[in-house]
Amino acid sequence: MSSALPLVVFSHRGSLFGLEAIRVAGRGLVDAQMASIVPFAALYSVDSGTEASFSEPVTQWLRLRGHTADWLLGLSSDADLIELEPADIYPLPEMMAQSSIFKPLKALGFYQSQLVALLDVDALERHHRQTSRI
Numbered sequence: 001m002s003s004a005l006p007l008v009v010f011s012h013r014g015s016l017f018g019l020e021a022i023r024v025a026g027r028g029l030v031d032a033q034m035a036s037i038v039p040f041a042a043l044y045s046v047d048s049g050t051e052a053s054f055s056e057p058v059t060q061w062l063r064l065r066g067h068t069a070d071w072l073l074g075l076s077s078d079a080d081l082i083e084l085e086p087a088d089i090y091p092l093p094e095m096m097a098q099s100s101i102f103k104p105l106k107a108l109g110f111y112q113s114q115l116v117a118l119l120d121v122d123a124l125e126r127h128h129r130q131t132s133r134i
Contacts, residue, residue: 004083007109008062009116011077012040016116018084018109019062023121025070026063027079037061037074038128044102066125073124084109089118103127 006021017040030037039058058074091107092100104124109116 002086004085005089006081006083007116007118008079009082009111010040010062010075010079012044012075013056016111016114017044018082018116018118019064019121019124021081023065024062025065027060028063029060030058030074034061034072037072039074039076041076043104043124043128043131064121064125067122071125071128082111084111084116 007018008021008024008027009016009018011017037058041056041058056076058076060075060079061072062075062079063070064073088111089107089109091097092105097106104119104121104127105117106120106123107118109118
């Protein structure tokens with residue numbers, strides 16, 4: 001029997017997103033002295049780069065274990081630790097994954113009848129690096 005996958009989940013604009021808990025090295029509240037926090041709203045936004053992208057203030061951060069170094073992902077909501085059973089996780093079909101505008105999205109899951117978008121931390125970091133160069 002397969003064991004459940006621990007995830008750190010957070011809400012953004014009414015949707016739930018999840019990251020593998022093993023890739024989250026810490027979390028905390030944002031203070032005025034913190035620099036280099038990457039707001040999730042800046043990474044996941046239909047209207048990227050506009051004022052609407054940053055309408056929700058970042059109140060806490062997650063320290064993500066990146067490919068080369070840790071980095072801080074800013075959230076505008078609380079993060080929680082949950083577990084998803086393998087039977088409740090559905091990888092994106094290859095065709096859908098290839099055509100997706102938001103490449104970090106790798107799978108969908110269901111937790112307590114709610115849809116959770118499962119994100120790949122390495123792909124999220126690559127997405128950040130690509131969008132920050134624009």
